[in-house]
Amino acid sequence: MRGVTRPNPGAPGAPVIPIKAVPAATGGDAEQGLFEVRRKIYPRSVTGWFATWRWALVWFTQILFYGLPWAAWNDRQAVLFDLGARKFYIFGLVFWPQDFIYLTLLLVIAAISLFLFTAVAGRLWCGYACPQTVYTEIFLWIERVIEGDHNARAKLDASPLTGRKFGLKAAKHGAWAALAFWTGFTFVGYFTPIKMLGGEVLSFSLGPWETFWIFFYGFATYGNAGWMREQVCKYMCPYARFQGAMFDGDTLIIAYDQHRGDPRGSRGKKADPKALGLGDCVDCGICVQVCPTGIDIRDGLQYECIGCAACIDGCDQVMEKMGYSKGLIRYSTEHALRENLGLVGIVSRFVRPRTLAYTAILATVVVAAATALLMRVPLKVDVIRDRGAMVREVEDGELENVYRLQVMNATESAHRYRITVEGLPGIRVASEPVIDMAAASTRAFPVRIRLPGAQSSGGSQKIFIGVTAEDGSGIQVREKAVFLSPRKDGNRAP
Amino acid sequence: MLTQRIAWILWPAFLVACAIEVVFFTLFDPADMQLLGEPLEASRMAIYSVGFFVFWALGAASSFLTCFLQRSPWEVNRCPLPATQRPDGCPKREGPCC
Ligand code: SF4
Ligand code: SF4
Numbered sequence: 001m002r003g004v005t006r007p008n009p010g011a012p013g014a015p016v017i018p019i020k021a022v023p024a025a026t027g028g029d030a031e032q033g034l035f036e037v038r039r040k041i042y043p044r045s046v047t048g049w050f051a052t053w054r055w056a057l058v059w060f061t062q063i064l065f066y067g068l069p070w071a072a073w074n075d076r077q078a079v080l081f082d083l084g085a086r087k088f089y090i091f092g093l094v095f096w097p098q099d100f101i102y103l104t105l106l107l108v109i110a111a112i113s114l115f116l117f118t119a120v121a122g123r124l125w126c127g128y129a130c131p132q133t134v135y136t137e138i139f140l141w142i143e144r145v146i147e148g149d150h151n152a153r154a155k156l157d158a159s160p161l162t163g164r165k166f167g168l169k170a171a172k173h174g175a176w177a178a179l180a181f182w183t184g185f186t187f188v189g190y191f192t193p194i195k196m197l198g199g200e201v202l203s204f205s206l207g208p209w210e211t212f213w214i215f216f217y218g219f220a221t222y223g224n225a226g227w228m229r230e231q232v233c234k235y236m237c238p239y240a241r242f243q244g245a246m247f248d249g250d251t252l253i254i255a256y257d258q259h260r261g262d263p264r265g266s267r268g269k270k271a272d273p274k275a276l277g278l279g280d281c282v283d284c285g286i287c288v289q290v291c292p293t294g295i296d297i298r299d300g301l302q303y304e305c306i307g308c309a310a311c312i313d314g315c316d317q318v319m320e321k322m323g324y325s326k327g328l329i330r331y332s333t334e335h336a337l338r339e340n341l342g343l344v345g346i347v348s349r350f351v352r353p354r355t356l357a358y359t360a361i362l363a364t365v366v367v368a369a370a371t372a373l374l375m376r377v378p379l380k381v382d383v384i385r386d387r388g389a390m391v392r393e394v395e396d397g398e399l400e401n402v403y404r405l406q407v408m409n410a411t412e413s414a415h416r417y418r419i420t421v422e423g424l425p426g427i428r429v430a431s432e433p434v435i436d437m438a439a440a441s442t443r444a445f446p447v448r449i450r451l452p453g454a455q456s457s458g459g460s461q462k463i464f465i466g467v468t469a470e471d472g473s474g475i476q477v478r479e480k481a482v483f484l485s486p487r488k489d490g491n492r493a494p
Numbered sequence: 495m496l497t498q499r500i501a502w503i504l505w506p507a508f509l510v511a512c513a514i515e516v517v518f519f520t521l522f523d524p525a526d527m528q529l530l531g532e533p534l535e536a537s538r539m540a541i542y543s544v545g546f547f548v549f550w551a552l553g554a555a556s557s558f559l560t561c562f563l564q565r566s567p568w569e570v571n572r573c574p575l576p577a578t579q580r581p582d583g584c585p586k587r588e589g590p591c592c
Contacts, residue, residue, distance in 0.1 A: 083519075083538065084537070084538050209537075210539075212543065
């Protein structure tokens with residue numbers, strides 16, 4: 001693991017610069033972190049173009065997450081993974097365990113999309129959409145509102161316990177816990193109808209497992225976003241470890257322009273850096289102070305960098321105040337930095353064998369999944385032979401086979417179906433051919449099928465059992481089955 | 495060091511348990527399961543939940559063995575130095591007195 005040394009921006013004797021140099025996170029004692037001695041990070045809050053985007057995505061993803069379970073569809077929860085009944089409702093669709101393939105396809109699509117995005121634009125997911133980033137952002141905001149900015153927080157942590165400190169800490173943890181509980185509640189609300197769940201919470205009649213999972217998920221949120229924060233990204237996230245495999249020289253990364261910035265050094269606003277032999281970096285350390293993972297992006301690309309772009313916003317403000325052009329730290333590619341390519345150069349290299357390959361695979365899987373979903377018949381039939389009696393001779397010399405039909409009505413309305421059989425002359429359904437099924441239900445029906453003895457050629461013969469909806473909706477399934485007859489040489493079928 | 499070891503054992507096992515939970519219970523319905531020939535009495539929710547912890551425990555057992563077996567000879571061998579003469583910072587060092 002790479003240790004990163006912080007520059008010391010508050011070095012004594014630094015000449016006045018318009019940015020107030022603040023020593024990076026000094027207050028906290030090194031605490032024993034999960035995996036190595038960890039110095040608590042107090043990220044300085046930052047505003048700017050990318051911070052606005054980050055917050056926009058926080059709002060978008062969280063309105064979706066907290067809001068979706070409350071949406072209704074056909075008098076039921078629009079998105080409900082009803083584990084108890086083993087049915088997944090997603091708007092107009094009902095999925096059963098038999099539809100496993102769609103879940104697999106969805107996961108494959110998600111994985112390849114992630115590969116594609118990573119190859120083109122680096123860790124966009126980490127910086128903007130990952131729940132870990134999003135909840136850390138929200139928890140940090142709560143912390144800032146209650147305890148003050150990064151300096152105030154570091155000071156507070158270093159100070160002895162007073163009534164005020166206790167009050168602030170209690171308020172913060174209380175707010176965190178409330179949000180975490182709501183998050184756990186929402187999470188479980190995807191699996192148990194949320195309105196019912198809400199009623200149970202209010203009347204203190206939650207089931208034991210629901211209670212358990214609400215607190216489990218809530219506790220995970222509280223721990224990950226409140227305490228672990230960047231350590232999750234650094235040490236626990238598998239994606240952070242393998243994302244490098246999708247990177248190449250043309251992947252967008254957050255980079256410090258060393259040619260432009262070095263040699264670093266503080267100077268007055270009026271000073272001419274050229275005359276002082278300095279680059280554009282005023283060595284103010286803002287980029288380090290805003291970094292949620294506590295690294296110095298000026299050391300180059302590091303796996304700890306989650307691509308949140310906070311350092312871009314931070315540095316741009318400095319550049320603006322100094323009257324330099326923005327973008328000393330910016331989205332760029334290794335290639336572009338080396339060869340001084342502009343935006344056009346960067347974008348034109350988005351198209352390259354790696355991205356084309358990912359796109360081709362992604363397109364194929366998406367088309368396959370969409371086709372499969374469109375052609376999906378909301379009726380499933382399994383034909384199981386009755387093992388007890390293979391074949392029976394009944395009145396009028398007819399031969400009878402008995403089957404069990406496992407029928408699943410995967411639509412959300414009740415249906416009447418007709419059972420038919422074909423494949424041999426004179427073959428017919430001798431039991432009740434019309435069946436009624438409730439919405440989204442499964443049932444088994446015994447079906448007796450008869451064949452005139454004269455039509456039998458002996459042994460096993462292929463037949464087709466059809467189930468067709470009677471309402472003209474075109475829902476129809478045809479399943480292959482085997483009809484057994486006694487051998488013609490007089491021996492009985494086995 | 496102990497916290498780190500615990501995290502190394504529990505965390506990968508948790509990730510694997512999540513994946514197995516989804517695959518296993520998609521393929522098998524708890525309502526159809528039997529325990530020593532008797533149908534399980536518990537609700538599906540309970541079986542899903544217990545199943546998750548069983549998977550987690552199995553994964554953790556495997557991670558535990560990995561951690562246990564990957565210790566270097568220096569960690570396994572007994573230290574040749576008497577406890578009082580071990581270098582500073584050694585967790586098994588004892589003070590010169592008693
Ligand atoms: S890169 Fe920008 S923010 Fe970072 S120290 Fe230099 S001038 Fe300051
Ligand atoms: S280096 Fe910049 S982009 Fe990377 S994590 Fe730190 S602040 Fe975010």
